Amino acid sequence: MKAIRGTILLSMPAMLAAAIFLLCLPLTVFAFATIQHQTLKKAPAQKTKFYTSLSLSNSDENVGDDGGIENFESNRMELVRSLQKSFYMMPDVSPTKVILDDYDEASAYATTSSRARAQLDESTGRITNLPLWRVGWIETPGRRNCLNVHEGIYTHMFESILSTQSDTNDPLYFGHLYLPGGTKAAKSGEERYRLKTWREELDDDGRFDDYSKSSTLKAPDISTPNVDRSAVIGCLMQIVDHRRMEDGRLMLLVQAVERFVVDEVIETLPYSVANVQILLDKEDVQFKGDDNDKNEQVDENFCKYLRGNAVTASFFYHDYEFNKPKLPIGKESKDSYLSKEEVPWVEISNLLPFAEYSSDDVSLDAANEKSASVQESLLSSTNKGDDSSNFKEGELPMEEQLFNGGILWDPPSVKNVIVRRSLDTSDCDALETLLWLALDDFCRATGFNLPEEVRVLMPPEMDYLDQIPSEHALSPLYPKIRRQRRLSYLAPALIENLEEVGKGIRHIWLNTPSTKARLRGALERYDYLNNKLLGQFD
Numbered sequence: 001m002k003a004i005r006g007t008i009l010l011s012m013p014a015m016l017a018a019a020i021f022l023l024c025l026p027l028t029v030f031a032f033a034t035i036q037h038q039t040l041k042k043a044p045a046q047k048t049k050f051y052t053s054l055s056l057s058n059s060d061e062n063v064g065d066d067g068g069i070e071n072f073e074s075n076r077m078e079l080v081r082s083l084q085k086s087f088y089m090m091p092d093v094s095p096t097k098v099i100l101d102d103y104d105e106a107s108a109y110a111t112t113s114s115r116a117r118a119q120l121d122e123s124t125g126r127i128t129n130l131p132l133w134r135v136g137w138i139e140t141p142g143r144r145n146c147l148n149v150h151e152g153i154y155t156h157m158f159e160s161i162l163s164t165q166s167d168t169n170d171p172l173y174f175g176h177l178y179l180p181g182g183t184k185a186a187k188s189g190e191e192r193y194r195l196k197t198w199r200e201e202l203d204d205d206g207r208f209d210d211y212s213k214s215s216t217l218k219a220p221d222i223s224t225p226n227v228d229r230s231a232v233i234g235c236l237m238q239i240v241d242h243r244r245m246e247d248g249r250l251m252l253l254v255q256a257v258e259r260f261v262v263d264e265v266i267e268t269l270p271y272s273v274a275n276v277q278i279l280l281d282k283e284d285v286q287f288k289g290d291d292n293d294k295n296e297q298v299d300e301n302f303c304k305y306l307r308g309n310a311v312t313a314s315f316f317y318h319d320y321e322f323n324k325p326k327l328p329i330g331k332e333s334k335d336s337y338l339s340k341e342e343v344p345w346v347e348i349s350n351l352l353p354f355a356e357y358s359s360d361d362v363s364l365d366a367a368n369e370k371s372a373s374v375q376e377s378l379l380s381s382t383n384k385g386d387d388s389s390n391f392k393e394g395e396l397p398m399e400e401q402l403f404n405g406g407i408l409w410d411p412p413s414v415k416n417v418i419v420r421r422s423l424d425t426s427d428c429d430a431l432e433t434l435l436w437l438a439l440d441d442f443c444r445a446t447g448f449n450l451p452e453e454v455r456v457l458m459p460p461e462m463d464y465l466d467q468i469p470s471e472h473a474l475s476p477l478y479p480k481i482r483r484q485r486r487l488s489y490l491a492p493a494l495i496e497n498l499e500e501v502g503k504g505i506r507h508i509w510l511n512t513p514s515t516k517a518r519l520r521g522a523l524e525r526y527d528y529l530n531n532k533l534l535g536q537f538d
Contacts, residue, residue, distance in 0.1 A: 117164040118173040124304055125278045125311030126263060127173060127236060131157050132195070132272040134179035134186060138506040139235040139256045142489045144355040146327075146348050149250040151183055157271040158250050162242060171318075175260060175276060177234035178507070185230075192229035195272050198261045198398070201232045202405040232262045232407060233279065233511055238318075241327045246337045253348075255322050255355045258314065259510065261402065277398065278311045282514035283428065283481055285310035286378060287397055299394030300401075306378055307398075313374045316367035317482060320475070323358040325351055354453035354490060361475035368477060399513065408513040411521030414501060414528045428484045431519035432459065435491060438526035440465045445533040454494070457487045481515065488518035492525065501525040 118130040133154060139145065149155050161172055177195075179185055185193040192206060201207055207229060241253040260276035267273050285307055287298045328347040329338065395401075402408040425431050436458060443450060444466055456470040459480070463469070474483060492509055496502040502525075512518045 117170070118161075119170075120278075120312070120315060121308070122312040123308045125280075125308040126275055127175075127260065127278065128275050129266065130173060130175045130236075130260075130274055130276050131161060132175040132177050132234070132274055133157070133237070134177045134182065134195070134230070134272060136178070136180050136182045136185075138178045138231075138510055139176045139237070140489045140493065140506055140510050141235060141256050141258060142355055142486050143256045143493070144240075144352055145254055145256075146352060147250075147252040147254055149252060150248075153183065153271050155248065155250055158239075158242075158252060161239065172239040174237050174239070174254075175234050175274070176237050176256065177262070177272075178231040180228050180230075195230060195262070195265055195268055195274070196232060197263055197265060197274075198232045198277075198402060198407060201407060202401065208406070234260055234262070234276070235510070236260050236276075236278065238322070240322075240324045243327055243329060244337050246339050251327065251338070251343070253325070253327050253351065257318055257322060261398075261407075277307075278314070279399075279402075280307070280310055280314060281485060282399070283485070283516065284314060285374075298397060300397050301394060303397045306374075309374045309377055313367065313370040316363065316370045319363040320358050320361055320367070320478065321482070321486070322355045325356075353493075354451065356453055357456060357472065357474065359472060361477055364475055364477040368479070371479065403513055408511050409508075410517045411508050411512055411524075414524045417524055417528045417531065425520060425523070428481060428516050428519060431516060431523060432480075432484050432487065433462070435487065435519055435523045435526065436462055436465060438523055438530060439491065440467065441530045442526055442533070443467070445530065448494075450494075454487075454490050457483050457490070459483075484519065485515045488515050488522060492518070492522045495525060495529065498529070501528055 116129050118127055120126075121128055149158055158174070161174055165172060179193060181188075181193070191204075196204065235256040236258040237254045238257050239252055239254055243251045245251060259279040261279050262274050263277040264275040265272070266275060287303050287306060328344050328351075329342070396404070399408070425434065439450065442448065450467060452470060452472075455467055456472055456474060458465065458467060458470065460473070489509060492502075492505050496505045508521070509518055512521065
């Protein structure tokens with residue numbers, strides 16, 4: 001930083017530091033006498049320098065009749081926003097267009113705000129350069145949430161993400177990763193809270209240590225497989241809408257679209273960034289054909305290409321599976337700042353907690369075509385005559401390694417469940433039918449009404465159930481296996497607050513390897529509840 005003609009010249013990193021400093025500045029210490037932000041043109045070309053001129057005074061005469069502390073806060077936030085607008089430049093203003101020739105800090109301009117956008121690598125099914133929001137709670141696919149971002153690290157992270165928004169409205173992604181204790185735990189320095197890849201987690205024997213009286217496979221008597229350590233499996237989130245608050249916070253409307261596992265850590269400061277592998281259910285990508293020997297193994301190198309195609313096909317369905325509502329706020333401009341009083345909390349709550357389907361099914365034709373080509377590739381590649389898939393002392397598929405190592409697991413069984421069914425439960429179709437019968441019994445016994453986002457998942461041939469018909473039927477073009485996958489996440493979410501069967505249920509369901517296993521686990525829990533309810537009326 002250099003002083004030029006009495007004005008402070010700030011590099012981009014210094015601007016961010018100044019903004020954070022000003023946000024933390026005690027109200028009674030300083031008052032701003034003048035605040036002036038200038039953009040000076042050096043030549044007709046788009047060459048600019050950024051200057052911020054300010055003077056600080058400890059005089060009390062500015063904290064008085066002209067607004068007092070409230071005026072001070074307003075002035076401070078005005079300067080912070082001015083610094084933010086300079087720091088989080090739009091993508092079309094690249095560092096090469098900015099001249100910083102008066103000092104030797106040009107390289108410092110390449111900050112995390114200019115990081116490449118997180119995007120899907122279709123060849124592998126990985127999301128590259130994914131910023132991670134590490135917090136003390138868990139999300140599962142199919143949910144929607146409204147985030148109140150107030151920590152400086154994460155307002156910086158999300159502002160950096162928002163600054164990459166292009167005219168094509170490409171999706172803005174970030175990763176939601178469970179970290180008990182959140183930022184406090186990340187700063188503790190404890191090894192169990194360090195961000196790891198799935199391979200590092202498999203090599204860490206400490207992952208089975210029972211820190212909080214709940215563990216995984218090494219503690220089978222404990223029904224909740226939660227571990228007090230940083231997770232490696234998280235949820236891919238998409239930002240749908242956002243607003244900035246007057247006090248510097250961010251309000252984000254987000255949706256959970258897929259699962260991922262951390263594959264490569266890129267950096268941990270100022271916030272965590274990783275390359276992650278999208279984690280599909282077993283039903284979405286089967287590396288062995290029906291005629292394959294169950295004991296025959298396939299190599300991970302062979303699986304990568306097939307997995308990449310399957311992930312790409314899954315993303316084709318997102319436009320239909322997740323509509324994109326706007327925050328119900330009168331101010332349409334993203335440049336306006338909201339006060340707490342202007343936030344319509346009740347209207348926002350009506351958008352939560354589950355995502356809704358789009359009414360436009362145009363994207364389904366392309367999605368089904370892509371999915372069919374993937375299945376064709378899987379069938380042809382897993383033919384026994386194709387030696388390229390043979391194990392031959394190679395590496396097991398990633399999904400098998402995760403399951404064998406206890407990172408993925410099937411939901412633990414519920415004891416003392418009276419099974420009131422005779423249908424086979426070996427496939428998703430039968431499990432879906434049985435789960436809807438159990439849901440119907442549960443609603444009839446409790447008087448509970450299923451939300452619209454769940455009722456829309458009811459198979460059309462089960463219209464005889466005592467459920468209010470959905471206002472928006474799913475398109476007949478929509479594959480039933482994806483409908484079943486959505487149900488496998490949403491049905492257990494309805495009972496997650498019940499202590500007996502709901503404790504830790506989000507963590508369990510996020511780490512379950514297949515749609516079938518989640519449907520079976522949800523069915524067991526509803527059978528258990530229905531048994532208790534029926535017993536009360538006997």
